[in-house]
Amino acid sequence: MNDVDLLELAASLAEAAGREILAVRAGGFTVDHKEDHSPVTLADMRAERVIVAGLRAAVPEIPVIAEEEVAAGRLTEPGARFWLVDPLDGTREFAAGRDEFAVCVGLVVEGRVVLGAVGAPAQGAVYGGIVGAGAWRQDATGRRPIAARLPPEEGITVYASRHYADDPLLAEYLARYKVAHLTNIGSALKFCRLAEGVADFYPRLGRTMEWDTAAPQAVLEAAGGRVVTMDERPLRYGKAGFENPHFLCFGAG
Template sequence: MQDLLNLAIRLADAAAAIIREVRAAGFAVAAKADETPVTIADTRAEALIVAGLRAAAPEIPVIAEEEVAAGRIILPSARYWLVDPLDGTREFAAGRAEFAVNIGLIENGAPVLGVVASPALEELHFGIVGQGAWRRRGGGTAQPIAARAPPPQGLTVMASRHYADAPELASCLSQYKIAALSNIGSALKFLRLAEGAADFYPRLGRTMEWDTAAPQAVLEAAGGAVLTMAGQPLRYGKPGWENPDFRAWGLR
């Protein structure tokens, strides 16, 4: 597992470098069939990641967002990679810093390893469930991270930027004592929970498995949990790779 983690870290770092290069040079934004945006940063980063994973571990299937969008169908197996080469393309295209590279490993329907690079922030979060989670900033040494128990003053909530005004969010949050609320994009919401900087991320809108596999693994490695609205762990290998609504927590 450590060798696979090192492989994913190396590829996430390389993909982050490609994304920074594209951003500096300028790029166009196109729309896929589902009307979500895509850029050359998405496709170049994905090509690097999937080639690296398949070369180093050919026995493990790779399911990647842009390949699926292009019609490449790979059925889930007992063990496989889920790759989102640029999670938060809308934020990337808008000039924000809230985008990430996600590489997650699934075993028997559960995320077990995750690497999330944040290219604009020059951060890397990674973890193996049951072994721990870490954060590396810039060229520094990785430091262990852990989710926290909610403080007495209430929950610090991370919510999606694009569902900020949804009445469903207000209804959900009305059930809890809330100390602070931030609306941000991409996998960074999970990471703030994993670091112990926030407590709760309710997701009340469409996500795909490649959006969540890597950051869920990091959060769970840090002691947190990602649960469906029925209170069950969020699992993988679902039809169409689509997630239900879920709630991500730090320590409860």
Template structure:
């Protein structure tokens, strides 16, 4: 790339997310094996193939911006935060993917000075692509076209809440929701939950279990571009560049 404008970087991330999504759909259609990593989490051929595609594209186009990617870190690659870097989760929601469900994503986020700055997130099974960031509009591209998205004001009947499928029985959720007026609670996997907040389909996503920075950077930028926010439970910002890449519990909200 001869230009490093934010629009160019976001377009690059979007292109690679869509290409990775197509590759994941191809692998899913022909079948794959699921293995277990040292941390007991699942990994598939699709995770590795999508990551290889994304890393090649990012490093060829913008070699001056480092890339931190989930499977490289899992394989033992040591990396540390710099003023600007990419965070890549090539297949967020591997459990969902391996189980034949549709809620999994491709996440490519750019961090600047500890803040989620730009993000592209593909939802392969839905043929959707979400993009946005600081100074960039929040948009959803799908088979019907490209649409500007925005969080919604909760309806009078109460909040629509999405929570993790993996932590569906977590008693901390009821404690966190407390006396809030809640109309519905759903449980799905992966970063799809962020997309549904960003486009105004639901109002609240509390994440009380562990996540990693590559899980959240891309959707974080998109949610904020759509008018929402992601904060820690005490209201302080979720920041990036932590030594172990681990996020504390947080909450993703629309126009609350």
């Protein structure tokens, strides 16, 4: 499979996982907690099974690192190429009845994301991108290319995490920018809003894992944006423990 084929595979599995998530939501569910106290539901588990099985069947030579498998103690050696899967990014939002959750399937090569698909099940949409080749959004109206925008003169639109909305560190950091609008939402959809030119900046000053960010970083970078650490270095993958440092996401420019 070439990169286009791999992206189509990731996107189709993100959509299939999204259908599982919506079915669980319609039928009712309970919320459990993992050892790190983060929430998990039947939707996380069912979505991950669909994605992992599909990837391993289609491209068995590419290792799969999936959030719930890691949480259960199943550790897979990444290799030079590997998938990173977050079957339900924004479980807290999902559990609270909000629509700000996503499905993330990203491919890493030599420490850098190269492509990814981000499903937005509640919106009936999926975003996809190959770094260096462009990004798109697909929904009921079809598929269209998307691109990050240059910051408008009146000030930037910032998307930030809902769960860090009252963090004084965020307010202190944003004070250096001319901010016209600030919106707080959960999940990887923040990256996608930058990728489709709706917002300009997403600072992440809290904890994330590599499976949270690989796919949406690919979409944003494919759309002309960039994701860097606080010292302006590219956000890389395959780190020990799969934990990210703080990072910054920018639109075009």
